[in-house]
Amino acid sequence: MPMLRPTNPCKTAAMVLALVFCAAASWLPAQTAPAPGNPQGAPPRRAPPLALNSRPFLWQSSCMDKGSILEVLRTHEPELKAAGVVHLRLFGSVARGESSVHSDVDLMAELDRSKHPTLLNLVHLENRLTDMLGVKADLALAETMRETVRLRAGREAILAF
8 A cells, every 4th residue: 555645744634633533433332223113122223423523513593694693793702802802703695695504604803913822722712603603603814814805805794893
């Protein structure tokens, strides 16, 4: 078997993580469920494998429009500011009023650099925003966005705080 040697360190890390997750999944005990029609006597059938992402799938509520999203974000402003968010803007399909049941909530943040945010802090913040809103939140940092994307997002963005 040929050895894979990506030149990009991020690809190497992704490959290592994928191997670790595959190995960990193979060590998990098999989940079983009773056979339909004969729950006592028949051998159990295998249940679907465990998902790596244990978070429940979130559906966008029909009442979750830009107004209610902004209201939730403004309600949680003290918590978000304590986490290092200086400004938070809503952009994308929700801000344009074009969202669907499958839409996520696009948020653009400006962070307080004196708090030295790490990648782990950003992941935690994005997960916390998802929990607050009840729909998948996609957090982007304004300074890391490509210029053309940042300009387009800036034109449609709505300031939460």
